[in-house]
Amino acid sequence: MGLSIAVVGSGPAAFYTAAALIEKAPDCTIDMIERLPTPFGLIRYGVAPDHEHTKNVMKAYGRTAQAPQVRFFGNVEIGRELSLSELRGLYDAVVLAVGAARDRPLGVPGDDKEGVIGSASFVGWYNGHPDFVDLAPNLETKNVVIVGQGNVAIDIARVLAKTPEEMARFDLVDHAAQKIQSAPIEDIYMIGRRGPIEAKFTNVELREMGHLVNCNPVVDASQLPATAEGEMSDRDRRMKEKNLATLKGFADAPADSAKKKRIHFSFYAAPVAVLGGSKVEGIRFERTAVKDGRAVGTGQFFEIPCRLVIAAIGYCSAKVPETPFDDREGIVKNADGRVEPGLYAVGWIKRGPSGVIGTNKPDGEACATQITTDLTPSAKAGRNGLENLLRARKARPLSFADWQVIEKAEIANARPGAPRRKFPRVAEMLAVLGAGAVAAS
Ligand SMILES: Cc1cc2nc3c(=O)[nH]c(=O)nc-3n(C[C@H](O)[C@H](O)[C@H](O)COP(=O)(O)OP(=O)(O)OC[C@H]3O[C@@H](n4cnc5c(N)ncnc54)[C@H](O)[C@@H]3O)c2cc1C
Numbered sequence: 001m002g003l004s005i006a007v008v009g010s011g012p013a014a015f016y017t018a019a020a021l022i023e024k025a026p027d028c029t030i031d032m033i034e035r036l037p038t039p040f041g042l043i044r045y046g047v048a049p050d051h052e053h054t055k056n057v058m059k060a061y062g063r064t065a066q067a068p069q070v071r072f073f074g075n076v077e078i079g080r081e082l083s084l085s086e087l088r089g090l091y092d093a094v095v096l097a098v099g100a101a102r103d104r105p106l107g108v109p110g111d112d113k114e115g116v117i118g119s120a121s122f123v124g125w126y127n128g129h130p131d132f133v134d135l136a137p138n139l140e141t142k143n144v145v146i147v148g149q150g151n152v153a154i155d156i157a158r159v160l161a162k163t164p165e166e167m168a169r170f171d172l173v174d175h176a177a178q179k180i181q182s183a184p185i186e187d188i189y190m191i192g193r194r195g196p197i198e199a200k201f202t203n204v205e206l207r208e209m210g211h212l213v214n215c216n217p218v219v220d221a222s223q224l225p226a227t228a229e230g231e232m233s234d235r236d237r238r239m240k241e242k243n244l245a246t247l248k249g250f251a252d253a254p255a256d257s258a259k260k261k262r263i264h265f266s267f268y269a270a271p272v273a274v275l276g277g278s279k280v281e282g283i284r285f286e287r288t289a290v291k292d293g294r295a296v297g298t299g300q301f302f303e304i305p306c307r308l309v310i311a312a313i314g315y316c317s318a319k320v321p322e323t324p325f326d327d328r329e330g331i332v333k334n335a336d337g338r339v340e341p342g343l344y345a346v347g348w349i350k351r352g353p354s355g356v357i358g359t360n361k362p363d364g365e366a367c368a369t370q371i372t373t374d375l376t377p378s379a380k381a382g383r384n385g386l387e388n389l390l391r392a393r394k395a396r397p398l399s400f401a402d403w404q405v406i407e408k409a410e411i412a413n414a415r416p417g418a419p420r421r422k423f424p425r426v427a428e429m430l431a432v433l434g435a436g437a438v439a440a441s
Helices: 012-024 052-065 084-090 119-126 151-161 174-181 203-211 234-252 357-374 382-392 400-412 426-433
Strands: 004-008 029-034 070-074 093-096 116-118 143-147 187-191 215-219 261-266 269-276 280-291 294-305 308-311 338-340 343-345
Touching: 004 012, 004 084, 004 382, 012 029, 012 052, 012 357, 029 382, 052 070, 070 382, 070 400, 084 093, 084 382, 093 357, 116 119, 119 151, 119 174, 119 308, 143 151, 143 294, 151 187, 151 203, 151 261, 203 215, 203 234, 215 234, 269 294, 280 308, 343 357, 400 426
Parallel strands: 004 029, 004 093, 029 070, 093 343, 116 308, 143 187, 143 308, 187 261, 215 261
Antiparallel strands: 269 280, 280 294, 338 343
């Protein structure tokens, strides 16, 4: 018998770890434990619905999930059905791949008002994540302010700006489609505290904003530097120059008066307070200047009236119980992935919330090497032990085959041309399976 390994989570980091383990230790068993009934983490619940091509990686992950070494235990949460120490008692190695899908707060007075929503919640809502079905954001507003200038901010702006026809081929969930597409939104402000050179969005995503059917991108040319100055790699400079060229193109293009919405790319402004009573009525910004790469206040202020503020300023992880947790960084403390003997971390819980899907691959490969170097198989109970424990706790683990039944129902339910219609509630997913979803086999 080979090593018994439990991977907690089923996002990209979990799948790259499992794939690398299969390669390096083909006699191992890998049990993937996921709190939701559905696999794939942010590929399913983060990546924008209209970027379906990005979700193609799910096919490769599906092949890994069906390898003979791997078993998927969906609907099982570490910290709910069983604790991390119990899991560690059962397996030679436990790999934490739980991601970092919590919002960083805006951190200004008024950021707790109704109508201030973090991007993790908002994206989760329009992507049908069960945790956010009942979010009910107030979209009865002409202006929406998105604080942040990364690709997540762009995703949100684009989803708010696209027409029903532009979204028809995608799986924007019904509750979000109805609200977004009947909303009176006209102006979407994407505001960053620093300048266009510091903005984190990538060029493909930025260029896409110039091709929307009912929305003009708006840029103030006076905020654009002539070139990308400052210390950076040649690769970064090329990317920044491309972004500058795209933004200049937006600034120079005459507004198409047939388009009813506008996305304002606005730089050099830091939020200082969310305005209103218990609900958001606006947001106040201070103009900034960038000095040594940092935004410094200039003492000039302006306000934007709005009923919805979306903070897209980054993600963090919830504290993972029974681990040495770094509260400041929002990650599990680790030395290149090693946390404690037999405990490892990969992906966003290891490195923090940055990078693209592929950035998680080297984590998985390094982790598989560490596990096969550090450990030899023991007599721990492994998969049998987990199954016994879950049975004793009357848990309802779902297998990958169960997930495929849910997926099939989602595909059968889809609007014509759309890839799937997600069930946003766990109870709806379990209902698809009827009574047959008890054994994880
Ligand atoms: C809004 C958004 C859009 C993005 N779009 C793109 C894009 O278009 N292209 C791109 O390349 N990258 C994109 N990314 C980045 C990419 O999604 C991440 O790099 C990647 O998902 C991180 O992988 P992960 O496995 O660490 O975490 P996750 O994908 O978050 O997976 C973590 C998994 O762990 C599970 N879990 C959490 N806690 C527990 C527990 N206690 N017990 C059991 N399971 C648990 C979660 O349910 C989840 O399934 C996007 C990110 C975000 C936030």
